[in-house]
Amino acid sequence: MSGPAGSLGVFANATAVVANGGDGSGRYSAKIHSGWDIGGNANGGYLMAIAGRAMSEAVGRPPLSLTAHYLSPGPAGPCEIDVDVVRTGRRLATARATMTVEGKPILELLGTFGDQVPDDGPTFRREEPLDVMPFENCTPMRPAAASGGPALMDRLACRLCPEDDGFRRGEPTGDPTMRGWFAFVAEEPVDAIGLLLAADAFPPPIFNSDIPMAWVPTIELTVHVRGNPAPGPLRVAFRCRFIHDGLLDEEGEIWDSAGVLVAQSRQLSLMPRQVISDV
């Protein structure tokens, strides 16, 4: 699945996995790279991408639907992914996995894998893509070196819609929505594994609510991969729909440059508590 190390893109390299003894069920080794974190803890989508790649290699197919439950933060360093292939069919394969750091489980995952089948059957689209300003008019996410923002943004060429930028000035818009464009640096293509990161790479939409900005502890994240992205930046929109009783959701949609919905995501999180001043 991988060429010579030197030819790998930044993301492919940062999510590379090594099978300890052949493909299929078994243990995979990987490294949680520094620079993909928010305040020292690896981004949840980045961790899902590493584990998802191990599961994908175990079954020999890309993810269609992958769910991760977050048990503990992921510090930079070596990690292992124990993959258990539950079922292998003609069209679909199902696997579960546990990601551990120094023997401690940090992520538990369950997913079904299979190739996309473009142009197979009828099409229905309830919603058009959310309005997102053109890429050129959106604001590059500030790199960490320049401003103290999250290191993750050095690894990505994402842009945020200026209409959703209020939280950065301490002026949340009041609408928990984040829209913009997702891309890797150096135009590295985004495949199904990249979509797992894209589903969780933007600032939490709750930052634009009236709730003080704080670390958002994700309980669960599910990503449905709905297509192979065409080249170019991906249009993304993340929204909280319901916040109450100490829990909140976050729904995301990702469209490619051809206007195809290539991923849907949803997560359930605990209400943020530990207020942070710098995001």
Added chain:
Amino acid sequence: MSGPAGSLGVFANATAVVANGGDGSGRYSAKIHSGWDIGGNANGGYLMAIAGRAMSEAVGRPPLSLTAHYLSPGPAGPCEIDVDVVRTGRRLATARATMTVEGKPILELLGTFGDQVPDDGPTFRREEPLDVMPFENCTPMRPAAASGGPALMDRLACRLCPEDDGFRRGEPTGDPTMRGWFAFVAEEPVDAIGLLLAADAFPPPIFNSDIPMAWVPTIELTVHVRGNPAPGPLRVAFRCRFIHDGLLDEEGEIWDSAGVLVAQSRQLSLMPRQVISDV
């Protein structure tokens, strides 16, 4: 968790589980009852409810977010649920499980469990409940004995919105939406386990699209439990949002009589292929 067998409601009895040797990780036995099926295969929400109950008993808390991947149909008869408690914390516990029939896995599950904390923190609601006609004006689902409909509908007191009833007359509305009311017979209360069934008990909304009615093979179903339902029928709405390339989603929201969103669901399914004439 259960009183004398005679005092159990119909649903509680049909989803009862027995721990083989104490609570916690281990094997639970249960029975897939006949009469909770569509054409001989147990309803997917019903299977999730049985497995979810075993997981819930293992961790001693109700589900907050539960994902099931469907491996094989579930015929009536004995089944086992092997539960593995992955992590137990103060607020949350995470467990995975495999449901088997005669040693063959039919469902693989992963979930996080915890008690609801009503009135904890701020509230935001992007959407009001979808319009659903009052309970009295909605159509009781036809019982199997009377009309050859699915046996499942004998076990429930659900009602379907007349505006979404077209598919039953061979006149789909063209809008893949199903709205109505969910209730058990004999006013058995709906708890978090009951919500797992409620999330998948209605006819698939795709039946109201222009795609011929056929068995809809669910790949994955995730339910987020967002509250403890107040007494009374639950207002439900299920919609396909995106159908393309041989895959379709189905989103559901469930509100209680107090107007609180008590569950959200989403599933990813394969395009239906085997046309059925009677639903």
